[in-house]
Amino acid sequence: DAKTTQPPSMDCAEGRAANLPCNHSTISGNEYVYWYRQIHSQGPQYIIHGLKNNETNEMASLIITEDRKSSTLILPHATLRDTAVYYCIVRYLRGAGNKLTFGGGTRVLVKP
Amino acid sequence: EPEVTQTPSHQVTQMGQEVILRCVPISNHLYFYWYRQILGQKVEFLVSFYNNEISEKSEIFDDQFSVERPDGSNFTLKIRSTKLEDSAMYFCASTLGQRDTEAFFGQGTRLTVV
Numbered sequence: 001d002a003k004t005t006q007p008p009s010m011d012c013a014e015g016r017a018a019n020l021p022c023n024h025s026t027i028s029g030n031e032y033v034y035w036y037r038q039i040h041s042q043g044p045q046y047i048i049h050g051l052k053n054n055e056t057n058e059m060a061s062l063i064i065t066e067d068r069k070s071s072t073l074i075l076p077h078a079t080l081r082d083t084a085v086y087y088c089i090v091r092y093l094r095g096a097g098n099k100l101t102f103g104g105g106t107r108v109l110v111k112p
Numbered sequence: 113e114p115e116v117t118q119t120p121s122h123q124v125t126q127m128g129q130e131v132i133l134r135c136v137p138i139s140n141h142l143y144f145y146w147y148r149q150i151l152g153q154k155v156e157f158l159v160s161f162y163n164n165e166i167s168e169k170s171e172i173f174d175d176q177f178s179v180e181r182p183d184g185s186n187f188t189l190k191i192r193s194t195k196l197e198d199s200a201m202y203f204c205a206s207t208l209g210q211r212d213t214e215a216f217f218g219q220g221t222r223l224t225v226v
Contacts (some may be wrong), residue, residue: 049213
């Protein structure tokens with residue numbers, strides 16, 4: 001699975017949009033971009049995923065550049081409960097199952 | 113909303129003792145996983161399990177570890193002879209299918225080996 005690079009930490013103001021970047025310059029054509037988050041040592045929680053088109057769900061939006069070498073997770077209106085470590089993961093959906101390879105992630109602190 | 117449940121939430125054991133960590137995956141899911149997270153470190157994949165056999169394992173998952181699905185609902189991780197370095201949060205996860213996009217994680221078991 002392709003390696004990802006994320007900033008180690010970032011702050012965000014409550015009520016504002018949080019834009020979390022991720023670089024995955026070695027991504028291959030059939031690898032997906034996934035985002036999970038982990039709130040204070042709880043189990044990781046799925047947020048969103050995409051292949052090449054932008055995606056949106058009730059939690060967030062995912063913007064993938066045209067060359068797919070980077071992406072941005074957008075939390076449209078950050079709340080204090082969004083304080084967490086956010087992981088960008090690139091992976092195949094291969095037959096061996098759903099193994100996720102976590103990196104260091106971005107520690108997001110939402111401030112009032 | 114369906115959830116993965118893990119018991120106990122915290123277990124303390126003496127070095128050299130056997131421990132069994134228990135998980136109840138989401139009822140219609142077919143693929144099961146264990147991950148661990150040593151304090152302050154990354155979440156690491158241990159093993160995946162499907163159709164009553166291991167489908168993939170990491171190099172962390174050595175002979176001291178085993179997994180089992182003893183009945184239709186439980187999924188267990190056994191550590192035969194615990195070491196101090198096994199102290200970590202252990203997360204169970206499940207997915208509906210092999211190409212399923214969303215893995216559901218439990219809240220974890222904090223294992224402390226003393």
